[in-house]
Amino acid sequence: MKKKAKQRHQSVVRCPYCGALADLRPAAEIYHDDSRDDLLYVCRNYPRCNAYVRVQPGTKQPMGPLANGDLRHLRIRAHRAFDRVWQCGVMTRDAAYRWMADYFCIPLREAHIGQFSEYRCQQLIRKCEDLLWKAGKAS
Ligand SMILES: [Zn+2]
Known part of the structure; x- marks a missing residue:
């Protein structure tokens, strides 16, 4: 299991795939969508290296x-x-988030799939399918 990233407070962000630095760029540029007004950390080798991540809303910290x-x-x-777990009524949306946080033993505020590693995503998919x-x- 991967350890949690320890570089939360660093402004230097590196691409875990190719090791290049990542630059803060407008999401509109990457998604070719002018309606986006958020920022992304994008690998300097993009688009050859197709790696990026959103920032936490209102900050310059990567998600x-x-x-x-x-x-x-x-x-x-x-x-x-x-989403199927709460949409089909097995539990409420709030309860589903708490269930997910409990399963991974993480605080509720960290229960964001957008931040999950590959391993954690696979575990969650399996767990949800099992529950359903x-x-x-x-x-
Ligand atoms: Zn890269």
Whole structure:
């Protein structure tokens, strides 16, 4: 299991895939969407290295380590699995977030799938599918 990133207060952000520095850039530039007004830390080798991460709203702190396409896709899948848990009524949305935080033994404020590692996403998907299956709500 990966240890939590210790560079929370550093302003220097490196890409975990290629080791290059990451620059703060407007998300509109990366997503080609002028309606975006947020910022991203983007690997200097982008787009050759397809890694970036959002900043925490209102700050210049990255949400976590830079994520490549595979990890971003996995987080979308994990979010979909998690949303099914409360959308099908197994528990409320608030209870589902608490359940997830308890499962990973993390504080509720850290229970954000957008910050999860590949390993944690896979665990969450498995856990959600298991819960839905036991509740007779498996798709
Ligand atoms: Zn990179």
